[in-house]
Amino acid sequence: MAGHSKWANIQHRKGRQDAARSKLFSKFSKEITVAAKMGDPDPDKNPRLRLAIKEAKAQSMPKDNIERAIKKAMGGEGDNYEEIRYEGYGPGGVAVIVEAMTDNRNRTASSVRSTFTKFGGNLGETGSVAFMFERVGEIVYPGSAGDADTVMMAAIEAGAQDVESSEDEHVIYTADTDLNEVATKMEADLGESDSTKLIWKPSNTTEMDLEAMQKLMKLIDALEDDDDVQHVTSNFSASDEVLEQL
Secondary structure: OOHHHHHHHHHHHOOHHHHOHHHHHHHHHHHHHHHHHHOOOOHHHOHHHHHHHHHHHHOOOOHHHHHHHHHHHHOOOOOOOEEEEEEEEOHHHOEEEEEEEEOOHHHHHHHHHHHHHHOOOEEOOOOOOHHHEEEEEEEEEEHHHOOHHHHHHHHHHHOOOEEEEOOOEEEEEEEHHHHHHHHHHHHHHHOOOOEEEEEEEEOOOEEOOHHHHHHHHHHHHHHHOOOOEEEEEEOEEOOHHHHHHO
16 A cells, blocks of 8 residues: 555544644635636536545545535635645655645735655755646545455556555556546446545655654744645655554
């Protein structure tokens, strides 16, 4: 299983997502509003909106919140948000990508830069670490969705690029432009996924020991706590022993 998937699972087990559920819902609302504003408010005609709603539902966001976010877009709200990507290095030289959605570029840039500095990192120029990642689609199914061969065959038939299976889950990777189509086809075979989204998949990783991981965890938590930040990705790699001690 990819290191970042393990990290997400540890966060979930420790209740980090539950503790910040309202903040998480706020981030989903912003993405849904922007997606609906940029395209059609009907998710069947708007792949980005459909994926945003799917991911929000996967995190138990109430239907009322989702509908409110779409109505905001139809009412002309949410059109001042700008999508910005920041890149830099965290403790131990690990690469970090921060995706933000903001109505004040200066505020967000200042906040992200100071957070990197405070927690032992350095904010770099655009493009300084993105070459270490590939933009791909990621679909996650629980281990109970089927055995590795069953999921692999469904993924191949749907047009996926790769599958990583473990006892706990199946992670399916697609070309970024194929995510919606592959996810729809797999849904017909395997039912609803746990998660469907675009990610930055590391092409190479940086091995971290426990001390370095603890420092990185503080940086990621602080960045994710920023209201303007939507997603944080890192190319860390760590052993099961290190991850279990976090």
